[in-house]
Amino acid sequence: MLNSFSLEGKVAFITGAGRGIGATIAEGWAACGAHVACFDIDGEAAERTARTLRALDVKAIAIEGDVADPLSVGEAVDRTVRELGGPHIALNNAGIAHQSPAEDLEPADWRRMIEVNLNGVFFCAQAQARVMMRNGGGSIVNLASMSGRIVNRGLAQAHYNTAKAGVVHLTRCLAVEWARHGVRVNSLSPGYTMTPMTARPEVAGARAEWESQTPMGRMVRAEELVGPAVFLASGASSASTGTDLVADCGFTCW
Numbered sequence: 001m002l003n004s005f006s007l008e009g010k011v012a013f014i015t016g017a018g019r020g021i022g023a024t025i026a027e028g029w030a031a032c033g034a035h036v037a038c039f040d041i042d043g044e045a046a047e048r049t050a051r052t053l054r055a056l057d058v059k060a061i062a063i064e065g066d067v068a069d070p071l072s073v074g075e076a077v078d079r080t081v082r083e084l085g086g087p088h089i090a091l092n093n094a095g096i097a098h099q100s101p102a103e104d105l106e107p108a109d110w111r112r113m114i115e116v117n118l119n120g121v122f123f124c125a126q127a128q129a130r131v132m133m134r135n136g137g138g139s140i141v142n143l144a145s146m147s148g149r150i151v152n153r154g155l156a157q158a159h160y161n162t163a164k165a166g167v168v169h170l171t172r173c174l175a176v177e178w179a180r181h182g183v184r185v186n187s188l189s190p191g192y193t194m195t196p197m198t199a200r201p202e203v204a205g206a207r208a209e210w211e212s213q214t215p216m217g218r219m220v221r222a223e224e225l226v227g228p229a230v231f232l233a234s235g236a237s238s239a240s241t242g243t244d245l246v247a248d249c250g251f252t253c254w
């Protein structure tokens, strides 16, 4: 591996690390040498990921909490500092998905979506950056989505898409504010990716249609997001901040 891609000795804070993209990137970062705090609203799932990482010979802790609760997030970052050090790098990945025609969308569903998928990213980035600034810098990767740029054909999810567009622009705003403190902030925008989120009954039947709408004719595999996430977290992307890296098998070209 080129040295600039190494995460040797870095401490990572990953939200939504219990399964799906978060768990896969946690393994990928650990394979590149990072110690990881695995944060998830599902504490048992976070512990499962942490166990897998410890088998890779890195330090890993599991922390149960809700990204939409700034107190829970602040305590989790403090615990990471006490038990692992850092954090030097972070992945703000926790998210939820839900479908409803906009005219029927319940205010509670709109609010929860924005709370988790947008406010949660801000609360996490803020808590992480406060520590990174004190330590001379760091790299934050926010999980956005191609849905922050396009409206998914056939999916009624105005609240999800709006939150993701917010994550892309929030990333640019934070990148500009924190550049002078050595904290880089970038986003990663996958296309349709095979995870429990896309296997949920609400959308499970849509796979063939998604694939037919994609130039590469297939969904993204979660493992294919490891490379882009390592690039953004590591020194290999030292000149990149405020960027949105799309990994969508060409979906947004059409």
Ligand SMILES: NC(=O)c1ccc[n+]([C@@H]2O[C@H](COP(=O)([O-])OP(=O)(O)OC[C@H]3O[C@@H](n4cnc5c(N)ncnc54)[C@H](O)[C@@H]3O)[C@@H](O)[C@H]2O)c1
Pocket: 015, 016, 017, 018, 019, 020, 021, 022, 039, 040, 041, 042, 045, 065, 066, 067, 068, 093, 094, 095, 096, 116, 120, 143, 144, 145, 146, 189, 190, 191, 192, 193, 194, 195, 196, 197, 198
């Ligand atoms: N799967 C896709 O096709 C796809 C595409 C683009 C973007 N994304 C985004 O990638 C991220 C991960 O998606 P995934 O497919 O792995 O989803 P997933 O549902 O498989 O996993 C999400 C994880 O986040 C955790 N989580 C949910 N709410 C939380 C909260 N309030 N606090 C802490 N943890 C919480 C869940 O417990 C779960 O472990 C999400 O932000 C999603 O919007 C997914």
